[in-house]
Amino acid sequence: MESAAQFTLSCPFPIQDYPQILMAHGGGGRLMHQLLDNMFLPAFSGSTLPSPHDASVFQAGNTRLAMTTDSYVVRPMCFPGGNLGSLAVHGTVNDLAMAGARPLYLSAGFIIEEGLRMETLWQIVSSMREAANAAGVSIITGDTKVVDKGKGDGLFINTTGVGIVEHPLSISPQSVQAGDAVLVSGDVGRHGMAIMAVREGLAFESTIESDSASLVLPVLDLLRQGLEIHCMRDLTRGGLTSVLNEIADASQLGISVEEKHIPVRGDVRAACEILGLDPLQVACEGRFAVFLPQSQIEAALEILRRHQVSAGATHIGKVTQPSPAPRVTLRSVIGAQRILDMPSGEQLPRIC
Amino acid sequence: MKFIDEYRDSTATKRYAQEIARITTRPWTLMEVCGGQTHAIIKFGIDELLPKKIELIHGPGCPVCVTPVEIIDKALEIASRPEVIFCSFGDMLRVPGSQTDLLAVKARGGDVRIVYSPLDAVKLAEANPQRQVVFFAVGFETTAPATAMTVYQASQKGLKNFSLLVSHVLVPPAIEAVLGSEGCRVQAFLAAGHVCAVMGYEEYFPIAARYRVPIVVTGFEPLDILQGVLMCIEQLEIGRAEVQNQYSRSVRQSGNRPARELMARVFQVVPRKWRGVGEIPMSGLGLRHEYDGFDAEHRFGVAEIRVEESSECRSGLVLQGKIKPHECPAFGTRCTPEHPLGATMVSSEGACAAYYRYRRSPKPVTS
Numbered sequence: 001m002e003s004a005a006q007f008t009l010s011c012p013f014p015i016q017d018y019p020q021i022l023m024a025h026g027g028g029g030r031l032m033h034q035l036l037d038n039m040f041l042p043a044f045s046g047s048t049l050p051s052p053h054d055a056s057v058f059q060a061g062n063t064r065l066a067m068t069t070d071s072y073v074v075r076p077m078c079f080p081g082g083n084l085g086s087l088a089v090h091g092t093v094n095d096l097a098m099a100g101a102r103p104l105y106l107s108a109g110f111i112i113e114e115g116l117r118m119e120t121l122w123q124i125v126s127s128m129r130e131a132a133n134a135a136g137v138s139i140i141t142g143d144t145k146v147v148d149k150g151k152g153d154g155l156f157i158n159t160t161g162v163g164i165v166e167h168p169l170s171i172s173p174q175s176v177q178a179g180d181a182v183l184v185s186g187d188v189g190r191h192g193m194a195i196m197a198v199r200e201g202l203a204f205e206s207t208i209e210s211d212s213a214s215l216v217l218p219v220l221d222l223l224r225q226g227l228e229i230h231c232m233r234d235l236t237r238g239g240l241t242s243v244l245n246e247i248a249d250a251s252q253l254g255i256s257v258e259e260k261h262i263p264v265r266g267d268v269r270a271a272c273e274i275l276g277l278d279p280l281q282v283a284c285e286g287r288f289a290v291f292l293p294q295s296q297i298e299a300a301l302e303i304l305r306r307h308q309v310s311a312g313a314t315h316i317g318k319v320t321q322p323s324p325a326p327r328v329t330l331r332s333v334i335g336a337q338r339i340l341d342m343p344s345g346e347q348l349p350r351i352c
Numbered sequence: 353m354k355f356i357d358e359y360r361d362s363t364a365t366k367r368y369a370q371e372i373a374r375i376t377t378r379p380w381t382l383m384e385v386c387g388g389q390t391h392a393i394i395k396f397g398i399d400e401l402l403p404k405k406i407e408l409i410h411g412p413g414c415p416v417c418v419t420p421v422e423i424i425d426k427a428l429e430i431a432s433r434p435e436v437i438f439c440s441f442g443d444m445l446r447v448p449g450s451q452t453d454l455l456a457v458k459a460r461g462g463d464v465r466i467v468y469s470p471l472d473a474v475k476l477a478e479a480n481p482q483r484q485v486v487f488f489a490v491g492f493e494t495t496a497p498a499t500a501m502t503v504y505q506a507s508q509k510g511l512k513n514f515s516l517l518v519s520h521v522l523v524p525p526a527i528e529a530v531l532g533s534e535g536c537r538v539q540a541f542l543a544a545g546h547v548c549a550v551m552g553y554e555e556y557f558p559i560a561a562r563y564r565v566p567i568v569v570t571g572f573e574p575l576d577i578l579q580g581v582l583m584c585i586e587q588l589e590i591g592r593a594e595v596q597n598q599y600s601r602s603v604r605q606s607g608n609r610p611a612r613e614l615m616a617r618v619f620q621v622v623p624r625k626w627r628g629v630g631e632i633p634m635s636g637l638g639l640r641h642e643y644d645g646f647d648a649e650h651r652f653g654v655a656e657i658r659v660e661e662s663s664e665c666r667s668g669l670v671l672q673g674k675i676k677p678h679e680c681p682a683f684g685t686r687c688t689p690e691h692p693l694g695a696t697m698v699s700s701e702g703a704c705a706a707y708y709r710y711r712r713s714p715k716p717v718t719s
Contacts, residue, residue: 020459022455022456024455030690031690270353270356332396334366334396334397334401335362335365336397338394338396338397339709341710348445349441349443350443350700350701
């Protein structure tokens with residue numbers, strides 16, 4: 001790995017491909033992974049290998065800690081099932097939980113656009129406090145900046161989280177083994193469709209509310225009960241499809257899942273059918289996938305289903321032998337196999 | 353989910369597949385016209401359930417794919433102007449023009465917006481009287497009535513800041529172009545159910561008679577498609593060539609009369625270029641002269657833009673069913689969803705996109 005001093009100054013992206021950042025570079029799909037792999041990881045790989053995934057685990061004295069950071073820019077700021085504040089806490093504590101860490105502390109940075117209504121800010125801050133209390137974390141430091149009207153989009157929040165790792169497991173894609181079971185903690189695609197419905201003014205018969213929630217309790221419960229978790233990943237941008245592809249690529253193993261076992265709520269499916277979107281690629285904010293030995297499926301499901309946030313946990317598939325890309329396959333409801341490919345960028349609604 | 357799950361039932365699909373296998377005695381080649389059907393076939397693996405004697409080839413029915421590169425370049429030119437709010441259906445944004453695409457224009461500051469209904473563009477024009485709002489009117493007979501409604505409403509409201517870049521195309525001339533092309537192997541058609549929901553299927557009677565091909569109006573779910581295939585094979589095996597309606601829960605013979613009347617009031621049938629295929633006579637819809645004032649090509653002076661298509665992209669052959677996507681030398685190598693040579697690789701209904709996304713290789717995936 002090159003040191004920072006040797007790091008080349010020429011841009012690692014062929015400029016003719018993407019001379020500008022596109023929205024898809026933040027969409028959780030292939031373009032975002034190219035940005036991480038070609039620009040950020042080579043630039044920031046110093047003495048410690050940064051983790052491109054949810055959180056980095058590192059040693060401090062005799063203690064293993066985990067750290068992560070995330071910025072929240074969602075529009076609209078308030079949506080059915082949550083707001084920017086609760087999301088900013090859930091997202092960061094979930095990233096810590098996915099590394100198997102118990103979240104301890106958060107920082108909160110606010111970039112506020114001049115003119116934001118004080119009442120809106122209070123609503124968001126109150127939600128942050130409630131979400132932090134529920135997840136058992138304290139917000140212990142922060143920062144506030146106000147930018148000129150027109151130079152921000154109401155409010156951006158960054159949260160950084162630190163957690164403690166209290167088990168000996170190595171929870172990472174490299175620990176995933178052929179034969180492992182793949183579980184998902186509940187119905188997928190709800191957050192993305194809730195946001196899209198509000199943002200685009202789409203009126204469906206029922207309100208789709210976001211699944212935004214803390215995953216800390218079920219994860220800590222799985223760890224406390226001594227389950228041999230190989231890997232966990234929360235399903236955010238790019239949805240279940242993106243997560244399965246990331247794990248498969250990182251472990252070089254195949255993954256096969258059963259479409260009929262993947263839970264998608266009826267209203268989410270209906271909205272996706274209308275718009276031509278794939279619910280397996282739509283973002284969640286309170287769902288995760290777990291990889292563990294087949295022998296522990298029942299025990300894990302029993303634990304997950306004790307918690308409201310993961311009451312809909314199901315077994316959706318298995319890890320298979322090492323496989324060249326594309327590595328993730330799905331058995332369709334009528335029984336045929338197909339590729340479940342990494343989404344390319346943002347999903348776009350179709351014409352007809 | 354009601355009205356979806358019933359049509360994806362695995363027991364019923366197997367029964368249909370068995371019945372198709374039972375009655376098939378010879379090799380037959382069928383074309384599904386619509387890209388939505390192509391995606392369903394590849395996504396659900398419907399072709400894997402069919403006997404090897406039956407080949408499904410993928411037709412030209414993807415409106416995004418057949419929009420000529422020239423029109424895309426006109427769209428890019430208009431969308432780049434500071435006074436313009438350019439409204440488009442989502443899946444046009446990634447379609448490559450000769451140099452760039454609408455997503456890149458948006459990244460450079462162009463005001464490009466995704467609309468879910470063409471009427472949203474009219475609302476935008478009303479709400480932004482100081483801006484020029486342009487709607488990119490693409491699609492087959494399915495989207496044309498909604499486009500016609502925008503023209504009707506804008507005209508009723510006297511909106512001066514609303515116009516359309518029109519590239520509507522028609523299915524029956526495309527079917528005739530396929531049938532009339534050299535080396536055509538298609539022996540029967542699955543016609544696009546949603547197009548027929550608007551237009552009915554009377555237009556297909558003369559085509560079925562002239563070319564001696566069965567045409568079955570077919571829906572989009574696995575059971576619809578299998579039943580459509582079964583109806584085609586039943587006809588082929590006994591030497592008949594009729595128009596039948598599989599999608600009777602949505603389609604009537606005369607279609608949707610108010611929609612057709614509105615289309616006839618606003619549009620006239622015109623020759624239209626098809627990407628990768630060339631000009632097909634009487635295959636498109638253009639604004640009638642009394643609505644010339646809404647024509648964005650004239651308003652923004654882009655009518656004269658002429659562009660040659662990429663010589664490497666073979667989407668024309670894919671769209672005519674002459675090659676399968678993976679038979680193109682650029683497939684998956686020089687042409688991917690991130691770097692498409694043609695629209696068939698990026699449209700949600702494009703055959704190349706379906707193969708890349710769900711299948712990648714000519715053989716179905718095995719576990």
